[in-house]
Structures are given as structure tokens and as C-alpha cells.
Amino acid sequence: MSREDGCGKIVSWARGILIALISLAFLFPFLCMLLVSLRSRVDAIQPERIFTAPLTLDNYRLAIGGDLGSYFVNSVAVALFTTLASLILGSLAAYGFARYQWEKREDRAFWILSQKFLPAMAVVIPYFLMASLFNLLDTRVLLVICYTAFNIPFTIWMMRGFIEDLPAELEEAAFMDGCTRLQTIRRIVLPLVLPGMTATAIFCVINSWNEFVFANFLTSIHAKTVPTSVMMYLSISGVKWGEMAATGVLAVLPVFAFAIGVQKYMIRGLTFGAVKG
């Protein structure tokens, strides 16, 4: 074995250990949650027994036994429609920002972004009043509207970048080939920004899935989402850590599955070869 080989081995080992340490740091909270979710109620609050106490699935049984099922349905529906609405509206707006010249364009782009500066807490009371005016309280539609409003600024900014990265000549070539603007968007722009759109969609789904403030204040019975279920576990007799952790683990799984499912669309460098020699 040559010296270089030895060096290479050490480097690759060191890199492996480093990656493992970093992963551990990031996964640690999740591991704790997993451990807590698998212990009985008494064991869960005794840190010294957390690694040794007997395993049990009681927490999962209790969590699923409650209303969690309908919360999941609400969360999935709200996340789905929020993501669709944000992507469609946001991408079309982003196309406008990227490809049309108009007065004060950059000012307006910044104004849209500035909507993100507002904390949800600041607007939830007005939203509550407006929703009650329109008779929308405790509906999924209301959550979709609120989440879409909060997601769109971000979608516009992400998608604008991806669209501006496409050479304008590609669209002009499509015009010359007989396409209308909409045909160009559908056949040329859309396939080429799909990786960016996928990344944006993941953010939208996660934003919507994790949202707590709106969901907690604007829903009561019918439209409750998974994050609001933590409130159920704050009882008079104390915090039910085990069930809360079990719910947490269950809540992570769909997002995880979604991210893995769409990963293959996130390939980079799709436009390579379009222009230049």
C-alpha cells in the first residue's frame, strides 16, 4: 500500500466521522423525541432511564385513538391546496416580474417581499375578524387562504430567480416557432424550471405543515391541523410527553416521504446545452 493510499484512507475516515458527528447533532432532538415516544408515561420524564426503560407502543395507540386522524386529513388537504395555489399564482407572478418591464418593478417586488416581514401573530386578530365576517372560521378554506397569502411572496421570489436564469432566447425561439406566450410557458419554461419549482413546493409544504399560529387561532373543531394537537396534551394533570412525542414522530413521516418522493425532480443543470458552443 502506497503512502498516498494511506493518506486518502485517513482523510476519508476523518470525513466520515465529521459527517456522522454533524448528523448526530442535527438528529439528536429527533432521536430524543423518538425515544420519549416509545416509553411509558413515568419513564418518559426520567432522563436517566430514557435509554434503558422498556419499550412500549402505548403512546402511539393513545395518539391515534384520539382525533389525530382527522387532523392529519386536514393538514394534508390544507398543505396540498396551499402548495398548489401558491405555486400556480406565485409562478405566474414571478414570470411577470422576470420577463416584463414595467414602472417601479423592483419597488413592487420588494413590497411583495416585505409582506413576509409581518409576524403571523400581528395579523391573526384582523384575520380572525375578517374570517368571521365571511363566515369562514374553522374551515380548511380559510387556512388555505391564509397560508397561500403567506407563501406567495416567498414563491414569487424563488421562482423569479429560476425563471430569470433561463435564457430569454429560448422563449424567443419558441415565439418564432409559432408559440403563443402561454404555449411557451407551458412547453418551454415549465419543464425547465421544474427542478426549482419542486424545491419551492417542498418549502411550501413544510411551511404549511408546520404552521401553528393561524391554525391554533382560526380553527376550533373541524379544521384543526396536526401542529395544534400539542395543545391537547397540555392537561390539568401535566404534559403528556409520550403522546406528544408520538404525534411528533407521526407528523414528520408524511413530509419526509414527500421530500423523498420529489427528490428526483430536483436535478440541477437541466438547461445545460441550450446556449453557446
Place this chain on the structure above:
Amino acid sequence: MATVSIREVVKKFGDLTVMHGVSIDIADGEFVVLVGPSGCGKSTLLRMIAGLEKITAGTVSIGGRVVNNLPPKDRDISMVFQNYALYPHMTVAENMSFSLTIAGTPEGEKKSRVAAAAEILGLGPLLDRFPRQLSGGQRQRVAMGRSIVRDPQVFLFDEPLSNLDAKLRVAMRAEIKSLHQRLNTTVVYVTHDQVEAMTMADKIVVLRSGRVEQIGGPLELYDDPCNRFVAQFIGSPAMNVLPASCRDGKLVLPGGAVLDAAPPALPDGAELLVGKRPEHVRLGGGGVPARVKVVEPTGSETCVLADLSGRDFVCVFRDRMPVRAGDAVSLSFAGGATYFFDKDTELRIR
């Protein structure tokens, strides 16, 4: 096939006017080349014909129909972009047939037209590849293929060869030219390379800063330029231009040396510019004394840079010349054409 007629076209970008009333008539089947230095507005003019850029004033007509307000898709013209602009997510065949797909052409006809175009351009084995798997020259040919499957009224080319190496450029030049002879479609071709313009054009339009300087056949522009700009832009190496004055029926350079060429009919003492193409100068024979600075033999000809009364002067000789740097020679203006330009307006004095 169609005529293209550009009438008094003006283009403004905001407050900036980049096109000042350009008029050009292009006959059916003609190969017209727009040349000019960088930034003179060649691409802008081409894009206005294509419909990709709004026309501020004036009209553009194709086949006798004013198209100012027609979107590109309704003009029935095709364009090859400088950077090719191939659709990266489509194969070569899909790229070439995209316009037919949009037009709703039946599969069978699409296939045969793509096959025919691929045959002309030698793209047969590449039809299933993606643009990223092609070389620069192959991409260039796909871009052309995308145009010819459509059989449009007019072909537009915007510096299609500028990304290719010198050898490929010469080959593609001939290919485009023979393609034009075969299809006989009207072509508007933009380049800033005057050699490309000379070799390919039926008609050359020389542009400068958004104005037409001169329109004519390649040899017409070479033999009979209307001003100093065209004279120096067309021809390679560029025409030599020296300041001189008329004295006693002779042309005298600022240093006092006398040129052996007849002056134009101007009053005694008038100042003017004298132009001489490098290939029209002879050595010896009672010419102006000069000193050789650099000799560049290219094999077929000899290029000599000389110092003539303190100014650089380029000559090209068809023969091998027994001169070396530092030699004193005499340059004769007697053979070939000598051109005269007004000192201020730089217009030709005939």
C-alpha cells in the same frame, strides 16, 4: 419566399434612439447581409423584422404586408440565434419538429420533413441526442435545421457562426450559402465580420450607429464606397487613409512627399483624405519613399507594414517580396484605384 421592405424605421429604448430612420428593400430570394461595428443596431433591426422588438416608428413589410403589429408567430419567418437557443429538454428531432408540433402537422409528415432536413445538414445519426450531447458545430446545424423544416418566408440569422472556430466557420459559411442556393428563400443575415459579408451576400447593408451608410453588392461596396467609413470597413486589411493637400496639380503629404496619383479637381491648397487599398500599391517606380517596419509572409501573399511620412501604411503583395524590416522602399500609387474623401464630412470626392 417573400420580399421584405423596411421603411424609415426608428427604434428607441426609452430616451435612447438606436435606429434613426433605416430603409432597406430586400427582393424575393435575396441574400442580404447586415454588417457594421458592434452596437450599431444589427441585432435590433433583425429582431424588429422578427417581431421580437417593437418598432417605434416606420414600417416593416413582409411579402407586401405591413407586419408592425403582428406577433412573431404570425409572421412566418424563422430565426437562428447567435447562441442557438436549442430547447435543452428536447432531443434534436424534437427540437427540429417543434414548430410543426405547434402547428399541428401530422406525425408522418413531421417525420419526413425532419428526415429531409437532417439529410441536408448531415444530422441523421444525431436525431435522438440532446443538445448537451452535441459539439458547437452540431448545435449550430440543429439550429439551422429547426429553421429549414419550417420552410418559412424569410430566414433570419444573427451572427450564427461567431461561436465556431475559424475552420468550422469557413465550412459552415459555404454550407449556408449552398443551402440558400438550393432553397432560394429570402435571407437576412447579421454579422460583424466583413469577410463573411463579402463571401455570402447578394447585397450588403453597412450600418453605423443606427444609420445605413451604404447598400450594394459586395464588389460594388469594395470598388465604389461612398464614404471613408464604408471604404475602411469593407476589405481586409482595411484601406489606408492619409491626409494630403492639392498643390500645383499634385497631391502632397504633410511631410512634403509627393504622391504619384492624379488629384481630383479641387482648388489649389485644398485639404483632403487620400485612400488606397493595400493591394493596389506597387513597389518602386518613382513613388513615395517609405521605410519597412514589419514583413508578414502568409505564403500566398506578403503583407508589409511601412512607415510613410510618419504614418503606418499597409501593403499587400501577391508575390514574395525581397524586402526586410528597416529597408527603404518607394511605394507607387499609380496602379489601381485611388480614393479621395472630404476632410470634414469624410464623403467620397469623385
